[in-house]
Amino acid sequence: MSTRPIDRYLARYPTVSALIYGSAVLVLLLTCGFALSDIGRQYQELGAAREVLSSFEARTTNSEANRAAISQPPGVPFLDGPTVTVASASLLQRMTSAITRVGGTVVSSEIDNHYEQSKDGYVRISATCNLEQNALQQLLYDIESGMPFLFIDQLSAQAELQGKKDGQMRVSLGVTGLWREAK
Numbered sequence: 001m002s003t004r005p006i007d008r009y010l011a012r013y014p015t016v017s018a019l020i021y022g023s024a025v026l027v028l029l030l031t032c033g034f035a036l037s038d039i040g041r042q043y044q045e046l047g048a049a050r051e052v053l054s055s056f057e058a059r060t061t062n063s064e065a066n067r068a069a070i071s072q073p074p075g076v077p078f079l080d081g082p083t084v085t086v087a088s089a090s091l092l093q094r095m096t097s098a099i100t101r102v103g104g105t106v107v108s109s110e111i112d113n114h115y116e117q118s119k120d121g122y123v124r125i126s127a128t129c130n131l132e133q134n135a136l137q138q139l140l141y142d143i144e145s146g147m148p149f150l151f152i153d154q155l156s157a158q159a160e161l162q163g164k165k166d167g168q169m170r171v172s173l174g175v176t177g178l179w180r181e182a183k
Contacts, residue, residue: 075147078180079123087179088123091150095127095143095175102139104131107170124153124176130160133167143175150177 010017081087088111099106109127131139136157143150154174 073145073147077147077149077178079148079177081179084121084123084179087177088125091123091175091177092125092127094148094150095125095173098139098142099127099129099131101142102131102135104129104135104139104171112174121179121181122176123179124174126154126172126174128170128172130168130170133159133169136169136171139171143173148177150175 079087080090092109092111096106096109107128107130109125112124112126140152140155143152152173153176154172156172158170160168160170
C-alpha cells in the first residue's frame with residue numbers, strides 16, 4: 001500500500017475518487033464549451049464586421065461615382081481683375097447679366113465701398129431690379145451656383161401694386177464676392 005494519507009483515503013472510499021474524477025471531467029467539458037461558444041461569438045462578430053465593411057465600400061464606390069457625375073461650374077472661384085475696382089465692375093456686370101437673363105430689368109445698382117469686410121478682399125454691390133415672381137428663384141440660383149463664388153447678404157422683395165404690372169416684384173439684393181489680388 002501507499003504511504004500517503006490521501007491515497008489511503010481514496011482507496012478506502014472509491015466513490016469520492018469517482019466524484020473527483022467526474023467533477024474534473026465536467027470542469028474540462030465546461031471549459032471547452034465556453035471556449036467554443038466564445039469562438040462562435042467572435043465568428044458572428046467577424047461576419048457582422050464584414051457586412052459593415054462591405055456597406056462602407058459600397059458607399060465609397062457610390063460616392064466616387066456621384067462625384068464624377070457632379071460637374072463643377074466653369075470659371076474661377078474668385079472675382080477677376082487686377083484691382084478691386086475692376087473686380088467690382090466685373091461683379092456688377094455679372095449681376096446685371098444674371099438679372100436680364102431671367103427677364104428682369106435693373107432699376108439701380110451701386111458698388112458698396114464702405115462695406116466692413118472690403119479690406120479683407122471682399123467686394124459688395126447692391127442692386128435693385130424689377131422681375132417676375134417666378135424668376136426670383138432662378139435669379140438666386142444663378143447667382144449662388146455659378147463661378148465666381150457669390151453670396152447674397154441682403155434680399156428684400158416687395159410685390160408691385162396690382163394696378164401696375166401683374167406678377168412683378170421689386171427686388172433689392174446685396175451680393176458679395178471675394179477678390180484675390182493678382183500676384
